[in-house]
Amino acid sequence: MSRKARVRLGVPGRFKETEVLLPDREPDPWDIEADLQVVGKRIPRVDGPDKVSGRARYTFDLQIPGMLHGAILRCPLPHARLKSIDTARAEAHPGVRAVLVLDEKEYAYAGHEVAAVAADTLACAEEALRLIQAEYEPLPFVTDPDQARKPGAPAVRPSGNVDPTVSTSRGDVEAAFRSSDAVVEAVFRTPVALHACLEGHGSLAKWDGDHVTLWDSTQAVFDVRDSLAKSLGIPPGKVRVIKDHAGGGFGSKLQMRSYSPIAARLARKAAAPVRLLLNRREDFLVTGNRHSSVQRVKIAGTKDGTLTALSWKSYGTGGTEGGAQTSGPIPDLYRFPSLRIEEEDVFTHAGPACPMRAPGHVQGMIGLEGAIDELSEKLGLDPLEVRIKNDPSDIRRAEFRLGAARFGWKGRRPSGTSPGPRKRGMGVAGSTWDGSGIPGPKVEVKLRAGGGVDLYCGTQDIGTGTRTLLAQVAAEELGLGVDDVTVHLGDSYFPYSILSGGSLTAASVTPAARSAAAAARRSLLDRAAPILGVRAADLTTSRRRIAAPAGPAIPWDEVLRKVPGGSLAGEGERAPNFAGYHRGTAGCQFVEAEVDVETGQVRVIRVVAVHDSGRVVNPLLWESQVSGGILQGISFALLEERVMDHRFGKVLNPNLEAYKVIGALEVPEIEIHPFPVAAGFNNTQVMGIGEPAIIPTAAAVANAVANALGVRIYHLPLTPDKILDALEAPSSRPT
Amino acid sequence: MATRDRAPASGRGATRREFLTGVTGALTAAAVAGGKILGSAGEGATAKPIRGPGKTKITIDVNGRRHDLSVEPRTTLLAALREDLRLTGTKSVCELGQCGACTVHLDGAARYSCLTLAVEADGRSVTTIEGLASPDGDLHPLQAAFVETDGLQCGFCTPGQVMAAAALLRRRPDPKPEEIRAALAGNTCRCAAYPKIFEAVALAASRIKKRS
Numbered sequence: 001m002s003r004k005a006r007v008r009l010g011v012p013g014r015f016k017e018t019e020v021l022l023p024d025r026e027p028d029p030w031d032i033e034a035d036l037q038v039v040g041k042r043i044p045r046v047d048g049p050d051k052v053s054g055r056a057r058y059t060f061d062l063q064i065p066g067m068l069h070g071a072i073l074r075c076p077l078p079h080a081r082l083k084s085i086d087t088a089r090a091e092a093h094p095g096v097r098a099v100l101v102l103d104e105k106e107y108a109y110a111g112h113e114v115a116a117v118a119a120d121t122l123a124c125a126e127e128a129l130r131l132i133q134a135e136y137e138p139l140p141f142v143t144d145p146d147q148a149r150k151p152g153a154p155a156v157r158p159s160g161n162v163d164p165t166v167s168t169s170r171g172d173v174e175a176a177f178r179s180s181d182a183v184v185e186a187v188f189r190t191p192v193a194l195h196a197c198l199e200g201h202g203s204l205a206k207w208d209g210d211h212v213t214l215w216d217s218t219q220a221v222f223d224v225r226d227s228l229a230k231s232l233g234i235p236p237g238k239v240r241v242i243k244d245h246a247g248g249g250f251g252s253k254l255q256m257r258s259y260s261p262i263a264a265r266l267a268r269k270a271a272a273p274v275r276l277l278l279n280r281r282e283d284f285l286v287t288g289n290r291h292s293s294v295q296r297v298k299i300a301g302t303k304d305g306t307l308t309a310l311s312w313k314s315y316g317t318g319g320t321e322g323g324a325q326t327s328g329p330i331p332d333l334y335r336f337p338s339l340r341i342e343e344e345d346v347f348t349h350a351g352p353a354c355p356m357r358a359p360g361h362v363q364g365m366i367g368l369e370g371a372i373d374e375l376s377e378k379l380g381l382d383p384l385e386v387r388i389k390n391d392p393s394d395i396r397r398a399e400f401r402l403g404a405a406r407f408g409w410k411g412r413r414p415s416g417t418s419p420g421p422r423k424r425g426m427g428v429a430g431s432t433w434d435g436s437g438i439p440g441p442k443v444e445v446k447l448r449a450g451g452g453v454d455l456y457c458g459t460q461d462i463g464t465g466t467r468t469l470l471a472q473v474a475a476e477e478l479g480l481g482v483d484d485v486t487v488h489l490g491d492s493y494f495p496y497s498i499l500s501g502g503s504l505t506a507a508s509v510t511p512a513a514r515s516a517a518a519a520a521r522r523s524l525l526d527r528a529a530p531i532l533g534v535r536a537a538d539l540t541t542s543r544r545r546i547a548a549p550a551g552p553a554i555p556w557d558e559v560l561r562k563v564p565g566g567s568l569a570g571e572g573e574r575a576p577n578f579a580g581y582h583r584g585t586a587g588c589q590f591v592e593a594e595v596d597v598e599t600g601q602v603r604v605i606r607v608v609a610v611h612d613s614g615r616v617v618n619p620l621l622w623e624s625q626v627s628g629g630i631l632q633g634i635s636f637a638l639l640e641e642r643v644m645d646h647r648f649g650k651v652l653n654p655n656l657e658a659y660k661v662i663g664a665l666e667v668p669e670i671e672i673h674p675f676p677v678a679a680g681f682n683n684t685q686v687m688g689i690g691e692p693a694i695i696p697t698a699a700a701v702a703n704a705v706a707n708a709l710g711v712r713i714y715h716l717p718l719t720p721d722k723i724l725d726a727l728e729a730p731s732s733r734p735t
Numbered sequence: 736m737a738t739r740d741r742a743p744a745s746g747r748g749a750t751r752r753e754f755l756t757g758v759t760g761a762l763t764a765a766a767v768a769g770g771k772i773l774g775s776a777g778e779g780a781t782a783k784p785i786r787g788p789g790k791t792k793i794t795i796d797v798n799g800r801r802h803d804l805s806v807e808p809r810t811t812l813l814a815a816l817r818e819d820l821r822l823t824g825t826k827s828v829c830e831l832g833q834c835g836a837c838t839v840h841l842d843g844a845a846r847y848s849c850l851t852l853a854v855e856a857d858g859r860s861v862t863t864i865e866g867l868a869s870p871d872g873d874l875h876p877l878q879a880a881f882v883e884t885d886g887l888q889c890g891f892c893t894p895g896q897v898m899a900a901a902a903l904l905r906r907r908p909d910p911k912p913e914e915i916r917a918a919l920a921g922n923t924c925r926c927a928a929y930p931k932i933f934e935a936v937a938l939a940a941s942r943i944k945k946r947s
Contacts, residue, residue: 044882044883044885045882045885045887047890048881048882048885048887049874049878049882050890051887051890051893052864052874052878052879052881052882052887052890052893052894052897053824053864053865053867053868053874053878054822054823054824054825054863054864054865054894055824055865056890057823058823058826058891060823060826060827061817061823063818063821063823123807123809196925197889197891197925198826198828198834198836198889198891198892198923198924198925199826199828199889199891200828245889245890246889247826247889247890247891248888248889248891248925248926250925279830280828280829280830280831462889463887463888463889463890463926464888465888620885621885623885623931624885624888624926624928624931625888627927627928627930627931628888628926628927628928630927631927631929632925632927635927655829655831655833656828656829656831656833656834656923657829657831657833661923661925662927662929663920663923663929664916664917664919664920664922664929664932664933665916665917665920667916667927667929667930667933670930
């Protein structure tokens with residue numbers, strides 16, 4: 001059953017009433033300018049006090065009685081076959097309770113799991129690993145993607161090292177190149193980067209009979225539950241996965257990894273709970289990374305700044321894993337009448353990649369936004385005006401103008417004209433990301449006699465503030481304060497939810513929470529109606545009291561105490577997206593950077609960001625998301641790179657000293673503007689922000705550096721050595 | 736961005752830089768006492784008998800309570816706090832002095848507990864994040880300010896950030912913005928909550944000043 005509702009959609013200042021179809025029981029979407037009491041307010045995150053006082057328990061903090069400590073023996077070679085393994089000495093080592101040799105006997109990257117140990121202490125487990133005698137047959141390997149593409153390179157997969165993934169075109173690209181006023185071609189490179197979430201990866205497994213509980217630092221309790229059940233050959237109903245607090249994820253905890261079933265198998269073998277936490281080095285080798293990319297970009301335009309053609313040829317390596325695409329945003333961000341995209345995955349003997357905050361988009365923006373700047377330069381046009389001219393999104397065009405005004409884009413100098421040894425430059429880039437959420441998540445809201453509202457949802461809060469947003473939305477619907485609602489999440493015994501990634505969470509779970517709270521309220525008012533002698537539809541509730549239009553209000557408890565069990569529950573499920581205003585969130589960022597041409601140091605001075613993410617449930621937390629994305633983007637542009645020694649197939653910097661991430665001294669001034677589009681995809685009108693926030697940053701930094709120097713560095717990160725090299729040979733555009 | 740390496744020493748008992756400098760010194764002059772390398776002033780190598788390799792008894796005052804522990808000499812203060820005393824607010828991330836998540840106070844000064852052996856803390860006083868709030872549970876002004884400004888996201892680095900900031904405010908009650916940054920330069924926040932962390936420290940400083 002569905003019904004019609006009227007909703008105002010559109011961009012600020014130009015909202016337009018539109019009719020949308022809603023499921024029968026779905027609450028009407030809150031109007032984008034509705035006068036809400038809890039939603040839209042700067043409310044400190046509800047788990048803040050636990051986190052600042054050390055009370056918040058993360059997976060890495062858990063200890064249970066009788067718990068053993070697990071450790072994993074890893075293959076030191078990038079490609080090898082296990083010839084023999086002798087675990088006798090490890091098994092005899094005092095304190096060792098279980099030794100496990102894994103089934104796989106051929107390893108395609110250094111760090112691959114070979115065997116595992118559970119022991120009374122971690123030190124004892126690590127000693128036992130050294131007592132395992134494993135003999136490996138070294139096999140030919142290749143870790144450099146450029147080498148891996150060559151004929152005769154050591155094979156990573158039987159089907160070959162190169163896998164064409166995308167091949168699409170529209171229009172006659174070659175004809176457009178011939179007839180355009182200017183054509184620019186360049187090759188852009190981005191490195192393998194690491195998620196480096198501070199809480200690493202790990203599990204604690206405990207068996208009760210044939211049932212296993214796994215505490216896991218994950219972004220996806222249900223996915224881990226199903227994968228673990230499959231791996232152990234037991235039904236998902238025999239597996240419970242719990243994650244209370246998580247110390248970051250950024251995409252690296254979206255899937256089960258081998259340490260989880262290893263912990264469960266060790267625990268079964270040792271007949272005791274096993275905690276298996278990866279150390280920082282292991283974390284950096286085997287738990288995922290952002291794939292590299294080599295983007296050959298050819299772009300053309302006419303004198304008036306109209307883009308005419310784009311050729312996008314890109315490949316990258318995610319080690320033993322595919323998915324190295326960069327063209328995701330390319331067809332949508334700017335209009336290209338003719339377009340050709342060809343992409344390849346290149347497999348190498350290196351740790352597998354996985355999604356990392358805005359996968360592919362962060363990389364793709366480097367090539368696309370860099371090429372647009374170069375073309376604008378060649379045409380003698382303002383690169384911002386070229387973007388606005390070719391941008392199909394009315395939202396982003398408005399954002400570009402707002403951002404430019406706030407930033408002072410008019411003060412941008414022609415490239416290479418900044419005087420003195422410290423040269424300043426300005427750059428800009430845009431972003432597009434779906435962010436509208438998906439159906440599926442379920443929420444249960446319980447109103448309890450004697451006080452308290454509990455909200456249950458098997459989603460995860462990985463630091464984005466999901467707990468707080470859920471509490472706000474339920475509180476708003478029930479006429480309560482945020483402190484009246486206790487949110488329980490991160491447990492596969494709770495109602496189903498999706499993984500926390502892809503900027504899906506807020507847009508997918510807050511509408512379910514609102515539906516659940518509305519259902520609980522309806523149930524409450526239905527029971528209150530006969531007591532008050534009025535129709536339920538005429539009743540309202542706030543502050544745990546139910547009021548009739550005329551006459552006295554009664555407390556919730558008067559109704560709830562009459563219900564068996566003393567509580568009323570409401571359930572809600574996220575409906576499929578309604579027909580919304582504009583698919584895809586839009587954003588843009590402006591960056592001013594300073595380059596010291598004597599040292600090659602780059603310093604980002606300030607950033608202005610404008611982002612649309614529908615309704616902002618909590619501006620305080622939303623700003624944290626945006627500013628965190630910006631700073632991670634600067635970090636990617638200037639500092640981050642996993643360094644591989646291709647001669648030995650080993651990662652040289654698997655630690656936080658040599659793998660640099662942004663710190664307190666490198667933080668610029670940041671100005672953030674929400675652009676509250678009434679998107680209309682769901683009943684809260686929330687859209688995601690996690691990924692959009694990082695998408696434009698690195699590209700805008702690279703463009704600012706090019707503007708400062710009058711020379712572009714095509715290879716991230718923009719480290720001093722590359723800056724100084726580029727200044728010595730300004731005409732050496734790589735081809 | 737090598738500026739980070741030029742950060743002022745920030746007044747800790749031993750910053751990573753000083754520790755590394757000390758190690759280099761030790762390699763060239765083998766006579767340098769282990770205790771001095773790690774910055775525990777006044778505790779020469781000959782002052783106490785050699786311990787280990789088995790367990791040895793130590794007494795540490797943690798958050799105002801005396802704890803008698805039996806630890807191996809290789810046990811870090813971090814491991815003793817987390818595993819033996821179950822004070823898991825102090826986080827373990829790199830175990831190499833590279834991130835600051837394990838920052839505690841040793842005799843009032845900020846220390847990386849992963850670079851401090853438990854035996855070094857013998858007879859000394861340690862404050863962890865669990866000991867920062869008042870005994871009746873009221874948050875320390877810094878903790879309250881971190882919550883209020885949202886100076887955190889995942890929260891995993893937060894105890895270390897708060898402890899580093901608390902050490903700063905003890906020695907510089909009215910820090911300049913650049914002093915706040917310098918004091919936190921050894922504490923990595925991967926969520927990059929830095930702007931609001933700076934705001935939190937400045938807010939707490941102003942409130943503490945008003946109160947006293």
